[in-house]
Amino acid sequence: MPDLRIAGLAKRFGAFSALENINLHIRDKEYVGIIGPSGCGKSTLIKCIAGIFTPDEGEVFFDKKPVTNAPIQRRRIGYVFQELTLFPHMRILENVSYGPRVQGRRPEDSRALVAELLNLIKLADRSDSFPSELSGGAQQKVAVSRALASGSTLLLFDEPFGALDAKVRTELRYEIKEMTSDLGLTVLHVTHDQEEVMSISDRIVVMKKGRIVEEGPPLELYLHPKEVFTANFLGEANFLEGRVVQRTATGCVVEIAGSKLQTSDRTRKVEEEVVVAIRPEFISIVQDCKGQNCVTGVAREIRFMGNSVRYDVEVMNGRMVHVQHPICFGDLDIQLQDKVALQMAARYLMVYPQPKEGLEMELQLE
Ligand code: ADP
Numbered sequence: 335m336p337d338l339r340i341a342g343l344a345k346r347f348g349a350f351s352a353l354e355n356i357n358l359h360i361r362d363k364e365y366v367g368i369i370g371p372s373g374c375g376k377s378t379l380i381k382c383i384a385g386i387f388t389p390d391e392g393e394v395f396f397d398k399k400p401v402t403n404a405p406i407q408r409r410r411i412g413y414v415f416q417e418l419t420l421f422p423h424m425r426i427l428e429n430v431s432y433g434p435r436v437q438g439r440r441p442e443d444s445r446a447l448v449a450e451l452l453n454l455i456k457l458a459d460r461s462d463s464f465p466s467e468l469s470g471g472a473q474q475k476v477a478v479s480r481a482l483a484s485g486s487t488l489l490l491f492d493e494p495f496g497a498l499d500a501k502v503r504t505e506l507r508y509e510i511k512e513m514t515s516d517l518g519l520t521v522l523h524v525t526h527d528q529e530e531v532m533s534i535s536d537r538i539v540v541m542k543k544g545r546i547v548e549e550g551p552p553l554e555l556y557l558h559p560k561e562v563f564t565a566n567f568l569g570e571a572n573f574l575e576g577r578v579v580q581r582t583a584t585g586c587v588v589e590i591a592g593s594k595l596q597t598s599d600r601t602r603k604v605e606e607e608v609v610v611a612i613r614p615e616f617i618s619i620v621q622d623c624k625g626q627n628c629v630t631g632v633a634r635e636i637r638f639m640g641n642s643v644r645y646d647v648e649v650m651n652g653r654m655v656h657v658q659h660p661i662c663f664g665d666l667d668i669q670l671q672d673k674v675a676l677q678m679a680a681r682y683l684m685v686y687p688q689p690k691e692g693l694e695m696e697l698q699l700e
């Protein structure tokens with residue numbers, strides 16, 4: 335029953351601060367995804383938990399016991415990284431049995447467990463193969479089994495599917511998720527793939543520049559991100575700068591590019607400079623605006639994407655607004671350089687205070 339708690343963790347490399355004040359609680363049997371731009375400290379955090387790095391500040395607790403200074407082999411963690419790391423000269427069976435063997439267990443004692451794990455990943459018939467004879471996806475499944483054979487109930491995945499083809503990666507993520515939840519394991523899974531993190535995590539932690547930006551269940555983070563950075567990094571969003579002009583019974587009205595948009599935000603004040611975000615799929619593109627909450631513009635680019643259409647619409651202040659939704663017949667009437675109206679329902683508009691260092695700076699990934 336591993337419950338993992340990280341309190342006030344900091345890690346520096348010389349003068350460079352790779353992690354700052356990381357606080358995180360991962361409950362027993364939870365599957366937590368960590369996402370953030372390259373270089374934001376994801377691997378450093380995983381290595382501090384695994385015991386590969388010693389943090390400069392803070393503590394790591396497993397089941398309330400501090401393990402911050404415990405050596406890696408005493409932490410009973412399963413660790414799978416991006417690179418395929420099976421022992422090349424050992425057969426699959428020997429690879430999976432490696433952990434129990436170095437722990438001093440007799441082969442006959444671990445044989446049943448190893449057989450069960452190979453069955454679980456549907457590779458029992460390949461137990462005599464060498465890693466190089468298996469596909470990348472199969473090798474990564476073996477790596478997960480090897481991690482499990484050591485008896486770890488806490489798994490740390492650091493971009494484990496990063497080296498695999500897109501299709502294999504998608505299949506594997508659901509297989510691994512199912513397997514770990516069937517076995518009741520606790521998983522911390524680092525990835526930079528937003529679809530991956532949203533589709534398998536119970537909870538997502540968003541990181542930026544060595545810090546946690548926010549955390550929450552996938553749908554909650556997607557629909558109601560508390561931070562501009564999250565709105566931009568998880569999925570895609572349009573950002574429009576404006577000013578609150580009125581407060582109403584249902585929220586506030588923001589003036590953007592010459593239009594007034596009703597939002598459901600109740601926190602901002604009249605005259606406040608704000609940033610309004612909306613995802614491309616929540617905007618309806620029409621020829622004439624009926625009703626409220628429209629911004630007018632000109633269709634500058636129309637791209638047929640197969641199952642969806644994507645428009646770049648230039649609005650009054652010169653900004654480009656992206657609209658993308660499943661193709662429907664009305665779309666085919668809109669031509670390049672047509673005047674269009676973008677309908678934005680109040681409930682999809684996310685309102686943020688104007689970032690202190692400006693919008694561009696806030697959206698920067700590095
Ligand atoms: P991520 O996994 O999010 O891409 P990392 O945790 O690997 O990022 O790295 C975070 C930052 O710390 C990067 O700027 C990286 O260059 C730096 N870093 C990581 N490991 C070391 C190290 N051993 N020595 C010096 N700098 C490091």
Ligand code: MG
Nearest residue numbers: 376377378492
């Ligand atoms: Mg990394």
